Amino acid sequence: MKVKDVLKQKGPEVFSIYEEKTVADAIKMFTHNNIGLLIVLSLEAKVVGTISERDIIRKLATDPEGCLTAKVKDVMTKQVLVVEPEDDLEYAEQIMTQNRCRHLPVIQNDVLVGLISIGDIIKFQLKESQTENKYLKSYVAGGRA
Numbered sequence: 001m002k003v004k005d006v007l008k009q010k011g012p013e014v015f016s017i018y019e020e021k022t023v024a025d026a027i028k029m030f031t032h033n034n035i036g037l038l039i040v041l042s043l044e045a046k047v048v049g050t051i052s053e054r055d056i057i058r059k060l061a062t063d064p065e066g067c068l069t070a071k072v073k074d075v076m077t078k079q080v081l082v083v084e085p086e087d088d089l090e091y092a093e094q095i096m097t098q099n100r101c102r103h104l105p106v107i108q109n110d111v112l113v114g115l116i117s118i119g120d121i122i123k124f125q126l127k128e129s130q131t132e133n134k135y136l137k138s139y140v141a142g143g144r145a
Ligand SMILES: NC(=O)c1ccc[n+]([C@@H]2O[C@H](COP(=O)([O-])OP(=O)(O)OC[C@H]3O[C@@H](n4cnc5c(N)ncnc54)[C@H](O)[C@@H]3O)[C@@H](O)[C@H]2O)c1
Pocket: 010, 013, 014, 015, 016, 034, 035, 036, 037, 038, 039, 102, 103, 115, 116, 117, 118, 119, 120, 123
C-alpha cells in the first residue's frame, strides 16, 4: 500500500493560508473546512510551513492575549515533513509516529499534490481490511458448498 492509494481515495484538494494572515483567520478556516491543519504559503506561493490546532494551543498557553491577532508565520511549524506518492504507507506512518504529527503534505517533483492525515490512513486501512474480510468470508462459504 502506497501514499498515492490513500490520496486517490481522499482526493487532491489542499487548504492553505498566507503567512501574513492571523491565527483568528486560521481558526476560521479550520472550522469552516472541518480540518486541523493548514499549509502556510509565502506571498510568492512557496510552502513555508504548516499551522495546526496544536501550534495554536502552544501559542495560547504562552501568550493568551496575543494569540488571536498573532501572524500565522510567527506561530507555524517551519520544519515541514513530507512524503511522496510512491512512498510506502508504512513509511508515512513511521514519520507520523516518530515526529508526533498527524498530517503530511504529499510532494511530487517539488510540487504539492495533496495532503494525508492519520484519519485518512485509518479510514483507508479499515476499508482494505473490510474488503479482505468480505473476500475471506465468501471464500470460506464457497469452500463449504
Ligand atoms: N480523515 C477522515 O476521513 C475522518 C473521517 C471521520 C472521522 N475522522 C476523525 O476526525 C479526527 C481527525 O481526523 P484527521 O486525522 O483526518 O484530521 P483532520 O480533521 O485534520 O482531517 C480531516 C480531513 O481533512 C483533510 N485535511 C486536513 N487538513 C487539510 C488541508 N490543509 N488540506 C486538505 N485536506 C486537509 C484530511 O486529509 C482529512 O481527510 C480523528 O478523530 C478521526 O478519526 C476522520
